[in-house]
Amino acid sequence: MNMFLNFLIAAVFAGTPLLFGTLGEIMSEKAGHLNLGVEGMMAMGACAGFMAGLLTDSFIVALIAAFAAGMLGALIYAVLTVTFMADQNVTGLTLAIFGTGLSNFIGEYMLVNSTSSSLKLPEKITATISNINIPGLSSIPVVGQLFFQYNPFVYLGILVAILCGIYLNHTKMGLNLRAIGENPAAADAAGIKVTKIKYINILLGGGICGIGGAYSSMIICGGVWMSNSVNGLGWIAVALVIFASWSPTKAIFGSFIFGAFNILKYYFPKTWITIPSAFYDMLPFIITALVLVITSIRKSKENSQPASCGVNYFREER
Amino acid sequence: MSEKMKRTKEPLIRTVKIAERSKRETMKLRVIAFAMALLAGGLFILLIGFSPIELYGTIISGAFRSKMAIQATVKFMIPLLISSLGVTLAFKMRFWNIGAEGQIIMGAICSSYFALFHSDWPHALLLAAMFAAGFVGGGLWGLLPAYFKSKFETNETLFTLMLNYIALHIISFLRDGPWKDPGSSGFPKIARFEANAQIDKVLGVQFGWIIAILLVIVVYVYLKYTKHGYEISVVGESQSTAKYAGMNVKKIILRTMILSGGIAGITGMIQSAGSDMTLASSVAGGVGFTAIIVAWLANLNPVSILWVSFLFSVLEKGSSVMQSTYGISTYSAAVLQGIILFFILGCEFFIRYRFIVRGKGGVRQ
Numbered sequence: 092m093n094m095f096l097n098f099l100i101a102a103v104f105a106g107t108p109l110l111f112g113t114l115g116e117i118m119s120e121k122a123g124h125l126n127l128g129v130e131g132m133m134a135m136g137a138c139a140g141f142m143a144g145l146l147t148d149s150f151i152v153a154l155i156a157a158f159a160a161g162m163l164g165a166l167i168y169a170v171l172t173v174t175f176m177a178d179q180n181v182t183g184l185t186l187a188i189f190g191t192g193l194s195n196f197i198g199e200y201m202l203v204n205s206t207s208s209s210l211k212l213p214e215k216i217t218a219t220i221s222n223i224n225i226p227g228l229s230s231i232p233v234v235g236q237l238f239f240q241y242n243p244f245v246y247l248g249i250l251v252a253i254l255c256g257i258y259l260n261h262t263k264m265g266l267n268l269r270a271i272g273e274n275p276a277a278a279d280a281a282g283i284k285v286t287k288i289k290y291i292n293i294l295l296g297g298g299i300c301g302i303g304g305a306y307s308s309m310i311i312c313g314g315v316w317m318s319n320s321v322n323g324l325g326w327i328a329v330a331l332v333i334f335a336s337w338s339p340t341k342a343i344f345g346s347f348i349f350g351a352f353n354i355l356k357y358y359f360p361k362t363w364i365t366i367p368s369a370f371y372d373m374l375p376f377i378i379t380a381l382v383l384v385i386t387s388i389r390k391s392k393e394n395s396q397p398a399s400c401g402v403n404y405f406r407e408e409r
Numbered sequence: 410m411s412e413k414m415k416r417t418k419e420p421l422i423r424t425v426k427i428a429e430r431s432k433r434e435t436m437k438l439r440v441i442a443f444a445m446a447l448l449a450g451g452l453f454i455l456l457i458g459f460s461p462i463e464l465y466g467t468i469i470s471g472a473f474r475s476k477m478a479i480q481a482t483v484k485f486m487i488p489l490l491i492s493s494l495g496v497t498l499a500f501k502m503r504f505w506n507i508g509a510e511g512q513i514i515m516g517a518i519c520s521s522y523f524a525l526f527h528s529d530w531p532h533a534l535l536l537a538a539m540f541a542a543g544f545v546g547g548g549l550w551g552l553l554p555a556y557f558k559s560k561f562e563t564n565e566t567l568f569t570l571m572l573n574y575i576a577l578h579i580i581s582f583l584r585d586g587p588w589k590d591p592g593s594s595g596f597p598k599i600a601r602f603e604a605n606a607q608i609d610k611v612l613g614v615q616f617g618w619i620i621a622i623l624l625v626i627v628v629y630v631y632l633k634y635t636k637h638g639y640e641i642s643v644v645g646e647s648q649s650t651a652k653y654a655g656m657n658v659k660k661i662i663l664r665t666m667i668l669s670g671g672i673a674g675i676t677g678m679i680q681s682a683g684s685d686m687t688l689a690s691s692v693a694g695g696v697g698f699t700a701i702i703v704a705w706l707a708n709l710n711p712v713s714i715l716w717v718s719f720l721f722s723v724l725e726k727g728s729s730v731m732q733s734t735y736g737i738s739t740y741s742a743a744v745l746q747g748i749i750l751f752f753i754l755g756c757e758f759f760i761r762y763r764f765i766v767r768g769k770g771g772v773r774q
């Protein structure tokens with residue numbers, strides 16, 4: 092029982108960066124832009140967040156830096172795909188390679204120019220991002236452990252997911268956004284400012300991805316800088332969007348389920364059967380591939396990609 | 410309503426399509442974009458406190474300064490060139506094969522089976538078997554997403570991507586278990602290939618470079634002068650046109666992806682048996698992704714791919730020299746490659762469209 096509880100808690104921790112990445116990508120895809128650069132934007136956020144934390148001692152500044160770096164990546168993407176109508180797949184892929192390279196590059200640059208042999212977050216920040224402890228609540232057995240003792244990122248992620256859900260489904264802006272994603276020409280004819288809304292949402296999505304990156308560099312790596320801290324999470328996030336069928340609230344559960352797959356190997360009882368660890372590492376990717384196939388076979392209209400996703404909108408070509 | 414409509418001003422800047430530009434103009438725009446990319450890269454170098462001219466000089470001299478340096482540059486180029494040719498076939502068809510990385514790995518795994526367990530075969534036969542196995546391994550790994558794409562419209566971008574990671578973990582499974590070198594202590598690894606299973610050298614560089622150049626010619630001819638090549642470009646332009654013309658689109662997709670994956674698989678065989686001399690988990694090492702950039706920069710033209718992959722290899726080799734001379738990380742190569750492609754992607758716009766500012770020649774038809 093205790094083991095199972097620990098497993099659930101670990102799954103939430105492992106799923107949180109995925110949640111941010113998935114939410115960011117949902118925002119972009121709802122605007123009709125499939126941004127494959129999540130991995131790159133997360134890496135940029137990872138680097139900016141970590142370095143800002145290192146230099147300023149402030150968690151809030153680190154969060155803002157990570158958000159801004161993710162937005163910067165998304166800005167490159169948005170300029171190229173929205174204004175210059177470049178191919179979305181290629182632009183996104185390049186962003187992934189560029190962002191990862193830039194992040195690792197700056198990391199190594201900081202490392203070479205620092206006096207110590209490793210970059211370590213200051214005490215003050217590690218204390219802020221450590222697991223919270225609400226007197227009374229956190230000590231309740233099971234419930235307290237399961238709900239009231241995560242780090243601030245986890246709660247932030249769930250909050251962002253709920254806000255995204257409200258934004259997309261219950262506000263006028265969100266309705267306009269969904270209209271653009273489904274049919275930009277019709278939205279344009281209805282007087283919606285297509286370009287502006289596309290930019291806003293792609294940038295917002297990039298920022299959210301950036302925070303997910305900060306999670307992987309600041310939490311997963313335990314406060315010490317490591318190259319490639321995002322390590323493929325961004326790609327899983329792109330796939331998770333499909334698993335969550337473009338719904339921010341479903342993304343919460345989707346991320347935690349995939350988080351569970353990621354850490355399963357540490358919790359699976361070895362007394363039953365020994366499975367080589369490579370199979371556990373493969374599992375999230377196999378499941379994602381299966382999800383892709385199953386959703387494509389089922390082909391439900393309700394849970395599918397926004398219709399204009401992947402196609403750039405050119406006003407004078409209708 | 411109509412009064413409100415009247416008040417709407419013409420947008421400040423609007424975009425219009427232009428008639429096709431001449432080859433010369435297109436080329437000029439690309440050269441300008443490349444120069445601007447170098448400038449932006451220079452700015453980046455300046456920002457980290459180095460002289461751009463000095464560093465660009467180091468990259469070029471680093472890639473050519475000695476016979477060994479040139480050989481190393483070519484060694485970088487071989488896998489990049491071959492896998493770029495592979496993804497080109499798929500991209501021409503508008504099939505987003507992001508999975509070259511995984512196809513390279515599967516090709517390497519299949520060919521390594523012969524290298525590890527049949528190293529007593531005659532040299533030529535063994536290499537031929539490894540070559541074929543590499544092709545088949547990569548081809549099957551490419552066929553899988555193509556099958557689901559043609560049957561259920563499964564998103565191939567994400568599917569091929571997931572297959573990359575699965576392939577990567579298959580190597581670690583083999584390395585930790587069945588193919589583990591019993592002779593090695595410490596970290597598990599796969600045994601070094603015996604000399605009989607290694608690719609011979611020609612002019613100091615492994616034989617792979619000749620295969621690469623041959624493949625450039627083969628792919629060029631295949632795309633430009635064969636019925637298959639024509640079918641690929643029609644499917645790429647419009648699947649409905651292809652169907653209307655009586656082409657079997659499914660068959661074309663499956664066939665092309667076997668070839669695309671197969672060529673990537675050959676890369677894996679050549680990299681493992683010609684450069685690494687073992688099956689390492691870094692056998693693809695990001696080449697599959699860089700290949701996508703190369704293919705796109707070269708406008709999916711096999712001959713241009715030769716030049717672009719050469720340029721990128723100079724960048725890779727040069728950046729490793731930059732690391733040893735100035736302590737600048739080799740990741741700078743990825744950053745510069747990204748910057749170059751960003752600019753070229755942006756420049757494609759000016760080949761097909763132009764901006765019109767309000768009031769200046771903005772006569773509306």
